[in-house]
Amino acid sequence: MSEALDVLLRCLVVLGAFLTMPLLVGQMEHKAMAHMQARVGPMAAGGFHGWAQLVADGVKFAQKESITPAAADRRVFELAPAVALVPYLVAMVAIPLGPFFGQGVLIGQDLDLGLFFVLAAMSVGVLGTLMGGLGSGNKYSYLGGMRVAAQLMSYELPMVLAAASAAMLAGTLSLVGIADAFEPWWLVVQLPGLVVFFVAGLAELQRPPFDAPLADAELVMGPLTEYGGMRFAMFLLAEYAGIVVLAALTTVLFLGGWAGPWAEQLGWAWTLLKIVGVSFLVIWARVAYPRLREDQVNVLAWKVLVPLALAQVTLTTVVVVW
Amino acid sequence: MVKAYGRGLWQGLRVTWRNLTRRSVTAHYPDVEPDLPPRSRGVIALQEENCTSCMLCARECPSWCITIDSHKEVIPAATDGGRDRSQNVLDRFDIDYSICMYCSICIEVCPFDALHWSPEFAYAEGDLKDLTHDMNRLRTWMDTVPPPQALDPGAEQGKELDAYERTRATEEGL
Numbered sequence: 326m327s328e329a330l331d332v333l334l335r336c337l338v339v340l341g342a343f344l345t346m347p348l349l350v351g352q353m354e355h356k357a358m359a360h361m362q363a364r365v366g367p368m369a370a371g372g373f374h375g376w377a378q379l380v381a382d383g384v385k386f387a388q389k390e391s392i393t394p395a396a397a398d399r400r401v402f403e404l405a406p407a408v409a410l411v412p413y414l415v416a417m418v419a420i421p422l423g424p425f426f427g428q429g430v431l432i433g434q435d436l437d438l439g440l441f442f443v444l445a446a447m448s449v450g451v452l453g454t455l456m457g458g459l460g461s462g463n464k465y466s467y468l469g470g471m472r473v474a475a476q477l478m479s480y481e482l483p484m485v486l487a488a489a490s491a492a493m494l495a496g497t498l499s500l501v502g503i504a505d506a507f508e509p510w511w512l513v514v515q516l517p518g519l520v521v522f523f524v525a526g527l528a529e530l531q532r533p534p535f536d537a538p539l540a541d542a543e544l545v546m547g548p549l550t551e552y553g554g555m556r557f558a559m560f561l562l563a564e565y566a567g568i569v570v571l572a573a574l575t576t577v578l579f580l581g582g583w584a585g586p587w588a589e590q591l592g593w594a595w596t597l598l599k600i601v602g603v604s605f606l607v608i609w610a611r612v613a614y615p616r617l618r619e620d621q622v623n624v625l626a627w628k629v630l631v632p633l634a635l636a637q638v639t640l641t642t643v644v645v646v647w
Numbered sequence: 648m649v650k651a652y653g654r655g656l657w658q659g660l661r662v663t664w665r666n667l668t669r670r671s672v673t674a675h676y677p678d679v680e681p682d683l684p685p686r687s688r689g690v691i692a693l694q695e696e697n698c699t700s701c702m703l704c705a706r707e708c709p710s711w712c713i714t715i716d717s718h719k720e721v722i723p724a725a726t727d728g729g730r731d732r733s734q735n736v737l738d739r740f741d742i743d744y745s746i747c748m749y750c751s752i753c754i755e756v757c758p759f760d761a762l763h764w765s766p767e768f769a770y771a772e773g774d775l776k777d778l779t780h781d782m783n784r785l786r787t788w789m790d791t792v793p794p795p796q797a798l799d800p801g802a803e804q805g806k807e808l809d810a811y812e813r814t815r816a817t818e819e820g821l
Contacts, residue, residue, distance in 0.1 A: 359671070360666060360671055361663040361667045362663075362666060363673075365673045365675075368675070609663060613659035613663045614659050
């Protein structure tokens with residue numbers, strides 16, 4: 326009985342994190358991006374510096390009609406937002422937040438193959454966008470879908486290689502194990518891996534500067550063109566949930582997770598802090614850099630990131646064996 | 648020169664960080680009224696007493712948005728055997744702001760300073776017809792016309808002032 330209660334509680338906490346953290350990142354994006362562009366961003370909703378802007382957005386999305394185009398592949402089209410969103414919820418289950426006031430590690434479920442599981446779930450998330458692109462019955466969406474496919478193919482490899490390097494160094498695929506095994510000098514040895522993982526993760530999420538599949542100026546949001554109302558909101562939520570998952574994975578794999586002073590008590594806070602920091606970097610990259618052209622996207626993956634990741638794996642092998 | 652790789656990446660981060668750490672330049676308009684300089688082209692005010700109905704403004708207006716009607720009134724001679732004078736009196740002076748393009752030509756062309764720019768800009772209407780401001784409404788805008796901008800230090804003062812001072816000097820000299 327108490328075990329069932331424990332599972333229920335963990336699920337609720339994960340669900341709560343899943344529903345709030347993307348919104349926090351979204352609000353951070355609103356405000357940080359605005360100030361980076363010398364604006365102030367939302368100021369009216371909620372009274373104090375527009376803190377309720379995303380609530381207002383959510384209400385607006387809920388009021389709108391969800392239209393399915395006549396030419397669309399109905400079931401694929403309607404299923405796509407769920408396929409985009411749910412995997413990130415699933416991924417969050419396996420991501421550890423760290424020791425919680427001496428009560429053990431705060432995590433949905435500690436899996437022996439945690440890293441493998443999370444990476445697999447993240448790849449499924451991208452399939453949602455692909456389905457949206459191919460199922461919309463719209464040429465722009467189709468082009469966007471093809472770009473999503475190309476991007477997925479290109480960036481999965483360096484991402485997995487970089488993650489593998491972290492797993493090799495720790496000697497385990499369990500995310501808790503990897504974060505526990507962290508030592509500060511890893512930051513130096515794993516730096517290329519960190520960069521590759523972060524950049525490849527950005528590309529996987531189709532975040533600017535890797536938003537060639539969405540490209541609002543040329544493909545009118547690509548796979549998302551035909552979506553409206555709650556379905557579109559789910560895609561948006563998936564984007565921000567993806568940022569959270571990517572930031573959390575980067576934190577756990579490369580930044581030591583809960584490593585920091587008083588980790589036994591405040592480990593979870595350290596992890597959250599690092600997640601917020603990495604999310605800020607994701608937002609910063611969006612504001613600072615223009616979109617990569619489609620060929621540049623692939624050149625960066627195959628000519629820069631893949632060799633870099635391979636070099637990182639080689640380096641890690643040498644370090645581990647030595 | 649050696650092409651430095653990554654310089655653009657660094658610059659992108661630097662510019663955005665600098666903006667982030669400085670105060671934003673946004674004007675919080677509905678909450679804070681903007682501080683507009685004199686002669687901002689908000690709305691045209693009419694100093695009715697200065698107007699001689701010479702029609703220059705109405706004729707120069709590129710969009711024909713000024714309508715003027717006037718009649719002549721006779722001012723009896725002040726002295727015995729003197730000549731009666733006549734004066735133009737405005738009946739109607741309308742500016743249709745739905746076609747005005749704020750070019751400022753009417754104000755430049757007015758020989759008697761009857762027209763002035765006021766920085767007031769919030770006079771949107773629900774009905775297009777209400778954008779035609781009549782004489783009385785144009786007169787009320789006069790209250791919002793700020794004093795002209797101060798001269799730059801060391802600048803020449805206006806020719807009118809030069810002339811005025813010269814005449815005063817001669818009159819006092821006599």
